[in-house]
Amino acid sequence: MSDTISRRNFLKLTGLGAAGAALTGCGKAARYVTRRPYYDMPEYGALGESTYFATTCGECPAGCGLIMRTFEGRAIKAEGNPQHPVNMGKLCSRGLVGVQGLYNPDRIKGPGRRAQRGHDQVTALDWNAALDVVKQALGGGQKVAFFLGLSPDHIADLTAELAQAIGAPAPVRYGALGMFDGRAGLAEACRQVFGEARLPYFDLAGADLVISFGANFLETWLSPVAYTRGYSQFRRSAATGKRRGYFISLEARRSLTSGVADEWYPVAPGSEGLAALALGRLLAERGWALPLDASAVDVDAAAQAAGMTRAQLEHLADLASQAAHPLFIPGGNALAHAGGLAAARSILALNLAAGALGQPGGLYLSPAAADSSSLRDVQALVDRMRTGQVETLFIHGVNPVFELPPALGFTEALSNVKQVISFASFPDETALQSDYLLPDHTPLESWGYQRTLAGADRPVYSAQQPVVVPLYDTRSSADVLLSAGLLPYSDEVDFIQKKIAPLITQGGNVQATEIATFWARFLQSGGWWPVQAALAAPSAPAGLEAAAPQAAAAPEGQFHLVTYPTQMGDGRGANRPWLQETPNPSTTVVWNTWVEINPATADALGLKNDDIVKVKSSAGEVEAAVYRFPAIRPDTVAIPFGQGHTALGRWAEGRGANPALLLAPALNEAGDLAFGDTLVTLTPTGRRRPLAKLESTAGVYGEH
Amino acid sequence: MAEQIKEQVNERWGMVIDMNLCTGCNACVTACAMENNIPWVGEDDAGYGRGIYWMRIQRYWEGEYPETTPSYQPVMCQQCGHAPCEPVCPVFATVHSEEEQINLQVYNRCIGTRYCANNCPYFARSFNWFDYSYQIPEPLNYYLNPNVTVRRRGVMEKCTFCVQRIHAGQEQAKAQGRAVRDGEVVPACAQACPADAIIFGDLSDPNSRVSQAARSQRSYTLLEALGTEPKVIYLKGEGTYGG
Numbered sequence: 001m002s003d004t005i006s007r008r009n010f011l012k013l014t015g016l017g018a019a020g021a022a023l024t025g026c027g028k029a030a031r032y033v034t035r036r037p038y039y040d041m042p043e044y045g046a047l048g049e050s051t052y053f054a055t056t057c058g059e060c061p062a063g064c065g066l067i068m069r070t071f072e073g074r075a076i077k078a079e080g081n082p083q084h085p086v087n088m089g090k091l092c093s094r095g096l097v098g099v100q101g102l103y104n105p106d107r108i109k110g111p112g113r114r115a116q117r118g119h120d121q122v123t124a125l126d127w128n129a130a131l132d133v134v135k136q137a138l139g140g141g142q143k144v145a146f147f148l149g150l151s152p153d154h155i156a157d158l159t160a161e162l163a164q165a166i167g168a169p170a171p172v173r174y175g176a177l178g179m180f181d182g183r184a185g186l187a188e189a190c191r192q193v194f195g196e197a198r199l200p201y202f203d204l205a206g207a208d209l210v211i212s213f214g215a216n217f218l219e220t221w222l223s224p225v226a227y228t229r230g231y232s233q234f235r236r237s238a239a240t241g242k243r244r245g246y247f248i249s250l251e252a253r254r255s256l257t258s259g260v261a262d263e264w265y266p267v268a269p270g271s272e273g274l275a276a277l278a279l280g281r282l283l284a285e286r287g288w289a290l291p292l293d294a295s296a297v298d299v300d301a302a303a304q305a306a307g308m309t310r311a312q313l314e315h316l317a318d319l320a321s322q323a324a325h326p327l328f329i330p331g332g333n334a335l336a337h338a339g340g341l342a343a344a345r346s347i348l349a350l351n352l353a354a355g356a357l358g359q360p361g362g363l364y365l366s367p368a369a370a371d372s373s374s375l376r377d378v379q380a381l382v383d384r385m386r387t388g389q390v391e392t393l394f395i396h397g398v399n400p401v402f403e404l405p406p407a408l409g410f411t412e413a414l415s416n417v418k419q420v421i422s423f424a425s426f427p428d429e430t431a432l433q434s435d436y437l438l439p440d441h442t443p444l445e446s447w448g449y450q451r452t453l454a455g456a457d458r459p460v461y462s463a464q465q466p467v468v469v470p471l472y473d474t475r476s477s478a479d480v481l482l483s484a485g486l487l488p489y490s491d492e493v494d495f496i497q498k499k500i501a502p503l504i505t506q507g508g509n510v511q512a513t514e515i516a517t518f519w520a521r522f523l524q525s526g527g528w529w530p531v532q533a534a535l536a537a538p539s540a541p542a543g544l545e546a547a548a549p550q551a552a553a554a555p556e557g558q559f560h561l562v563t564y565p566t567q568m569g570d571g572r573g574a575n576r577p578w579l580q581e582t583p584n585p586s587t588t589v590v591w592n593t594w595v596e597i598n599p600a601t602a603d604a605l606g607l608k609n610d611d612i613v614k615v616k617s618s619a620g621e622v623e624a625a626v627y628r629f630p631a632i633r634p635d636t637v638a639i640p641f642g643q644g645h646t647a648l649g650r651w652a653e654g655r656g657a658n659p660a661l662l663l664a665p666a667l668n669e670a671g672d673l674a675f676g677d678t679l680v681t682l683t684p685t686g687r688r689r690p691l692a693k694l695e696s697t698a699g700v701y702g703e704h
Numbered sequence: 705m706a707e708q709i710k711e712q713v714n715e716r717w718g719m720v721i722d723m724n725l726c727t728g729c730n731a732c733v734t735a736c737a738m739e740n741n742i743p744w745v746g747e748d749d750a751g752y753g754r755g756i757y758w759m760r761i762q763r764y765w766e767g768e769y770p771e772t773t774p775s776y777q778p779v780m781c782q783q784c785g786h787a788p789c790e791p792v793c794p795v796f797a798t799v800h801s802e803e804e805q806i807n808l809q810v811y812n813r814c815i816g817t818r819y820c821a822n823n824c825p826y827f828a829r830s831f832n833w834f835d836y837s838y839q840i841p842e843p844l845n846y847y848l849n850p851n852v853t854v855r856r857r858g859v860m861e862k863c864t865f866c867v868q869r870i871h872a873g874q875e876q877a878k879a880q881g882r883a884v885r886d887g888e889v890v891p892a893c894a895q896a897c898p899a900d901a902i903i904f905g906d907l908s909d910p911n912s913r914v915s916q917a918a919r920s921q922r923s924y925t926l927l928e929a930l931g932t933e934p935k936v937i938y939l940k941g942e943g944t945y946g947g
Contacts (some may be wrong), residue, residue, distance in 0.1 A: 077739055099847040256727065264773075694757070
C-alpha cells in the first residue's frame, strides 16, 4: 500500500468490505430485523443499500408519480418519478412530507367500535367481527350510502360496482380541493362549450401569454406540480425564437400564483366572468370569432364593476390579439360565485376564439370523464341522511365534518344515520362521529391506481404499491368491502389487475403479453401511459349563450371573503409537522391561521398585526390574528383553509380557525358552492396573539 | 490500487438559481428538511425565531397597492469561497473541506458559541436551541435519513449542498471507473423544485449545465461587495426591473 491512502478512504474501503460480508451472511440472525430509531446508530455509520419503489402520491388527487427511497424496511424520502408524465421527477411540499403521515404517531392502529359518537373511547375489535359488521351492513341495499374522497380511483371504481351490485345509490365523491377548484362548474362549462363534461388541460409550456382568472395553478389547482412544470417552460426563452411567456392574473388577492405574474389586476370577487366577457367583446372588435355574442356588454360598466379601467382591458385585448398562443384559465375563485358557470363559459369561449384547441400552447380535454360529484349531490345525500333513508354510511378518503361548510348540515344529519363506518387512517373529525373505525392502510402501504385527470398531456393510470409493510393492524378498504363476497374479485390486487387488463393490448410505456408480466412492469415503472402525447382536441360548438354575471360590491361595513387552500391541501396536511412548519409563501406564517387585511382597511379599523379579529358571516364566525397583507383589495379579506381542526391528532388539534364555518350553503347553477359570494364583518376583539412567522420576530417579545 | 483511490479534488460544486423560474412555492424548503433530518421546532419556538431552515424563501414586497409585487428568493448557505463564518470558529467546527470545496459543519466539534451565525451575512445558519430531534415521538423518527447525522442541542447547522449525495455520486462513479457525470449529483432542493429553477453541478467543468447557466448575463451573487465568493449564483428574473 502506498502512503496516498487517506484516513477517509481507508474507512470507506473498510466499510465496503464489511458491507460485502453482511450481504453474504445468510445465517439465522439475518431473518430477524428489529426496527430501531437512528439515535442508536452503530458507531461506524449506516451500511447497506437503499431500495427504491415506484408508487403514486396519495396526498392530493393529482396523482404524481413517486420513487420512494426505503432503507431497512423504512420509507425514508419521497422523490419524484422522472418518467411519470404528470410530475416528471418533481414534487411539491405535500408529497415530500407524505412519510410524516405514514409514521404519524396519532394513526388509528386497529379496528374499533366507538362507544358513543363524539367521544374518544373506542373498544378494540377483531377484524373478523369487523368484516361481519360490513357484510351485514352491505345487505341493506338502497339504504347503504358511500361518501368517498377524490383519491384513490380504484376505491371509487370498486365502490361504484359494489353499489350497483347491492342496489345502493351511486357513491358520492367530493372533497374540499374539488370545491376550491370549482370542478363541477368547470366540467359542466366544458360540456356546454365543447360537448363533453371533462376537465380541461392547458398546455402552458407552449403558450406565450397566459391570462388567469383566479386560478392558483402553482398552488393547489387541479395538478399544481404539472402546471408548475408547464409554467417553467412557459417562462424560458429558447434559441428557437420562443420568447419568455407573459403572465397576467386577475384576482382579488395576490396569491402565490399571482405573485409571479407580470401584471396583476385586483378585480372584485365575482366580476371575473364579466371582465372576461368584456375582454371578449374587445377581442371580437379586433377580429376574433367569439362563439358567443358579447356585443351587449358595456365595456366601461364591466371595467368599473371589476375595479379596472377601460384602458387596462384594451391593453389586455391588445396583448391577447398580438399573442401567438394565448391561454385563458378559469380558476376556482372565478367559478365559486352565483354566476360561476357563465363565467367559466365566457373564459373557455376566449380559448375557443383564440383557435388553439388541441394544439401546442392550447387547450385539450382530459381523457376521463370528471368523476367527482358536485356539492348538489352531497346535499342530496345529506337530505337522504336527514330523512332517515340512510342506514349505513361508509366514508373513505374524505373528512366531510371538517371540509364541508357546517351550514350544509352534514354533522346534524349524521345523527339520523344508524351506523357510520369510517375507513379513515387518522382520527379526524368524521372518524370521531363514526361508530366503527376500520382503518385503511395509508397510501404508502397500499395497492391502488389513480387516473390522472387534468395534469398530463396523455391518459395515465398511475400505479400505487406498498413501499413498506403496513405498520399496524390496518386492512385495505377494498379487501374489507370485497370480503362480503358480492363482487367477482378475490382481493384488491385481483380487482386492480382485472381493471388494468384492457391496457395490455393498448401499447404504451409498459408492454407484455399477459397480466403477470404486465403487472410487474406496471408497478416497476409507476403506471401505464401512452408513449406519445395523446389528448383529444375539443370540438367547436354552434353558439353559446352569453350571460353577464352581475358582481355586487360589498355593502358598507362588510367585506368579500376569499378562502384559499394552502399546503395543508384539503386539511389532511395539518397533522404533518413539517407542513405546519413550512412557511406560507406569501405571509411566511407557520402553524396557525391568519386573516389577510389590506393595511388601509386595517388602519381604518384600528387593527395592527397580530390583533385578534372576529370574522362573522351569515353562516358563522371565527377568530384569528390579523396579518396586514399589502396585496389584497381593501374591500376583501382572506383566510387560508386547512387549520382549525378539532381532531386529527396532536399537531392539528386546536390550532387556528376553519373558514368553512363562514361559508353559507349557497349553490350555483352547476352545483358548486358559491363560497366566493360570502360577505363578512370584522370586529376587533381587543386581544392579541402573535403569529409565528419566518419574516420577522418583532412583536413576539411584547413590543409595539 | 493507489491510482484508483487517489483523492479527487477537481470538482468545484456550485448552484445556479433562476429567478425567472422560481415561483416561491417552498417545495425546496420541505425537500431539504426531509432529506437532511431537519427537526421542526413547533409554533412557540418558531415565533421566537428558533426555526431551523437550511434554506428559506425570502419574500419582499415592492410597490404600493395595487402595484404591490412580491419577490421570492431562495436563500441557503452560499458556500462561500472566502467564508466569514470560518475564521471566527474557535474550535474549527466550521471548516472548508478540501475534498468537496464547500463549507462544512463538524457537529461533534461544535461547542455552540454561535460566532459563525453572527458573522454570516446571509443568515444561513440555524442553531439547535433544544434537543428537537430527540423529541420526535416514535415511530415518526423512522423516516430519518441514515446518511445524515441527527444533531443535538447546542450545535450549529446549515446547508451542506447535500454532501451525502455528493459522496454517493462520487462513490458510484468510482465503482464504475468513470468521472461523475453532469447532473448525476442532485441535492434534494434541486431534485424537488417543480419549476426546475435550481441547477447543481461542477463549476470547474466549463461544459456543465451549471457552468453554462452561471455565464448568463443575468447572473449575480448575493452581497457581492463583501467579497465572500459565493458558489450560489442567481439569475435575475427577466420580469424584474432596476433590481
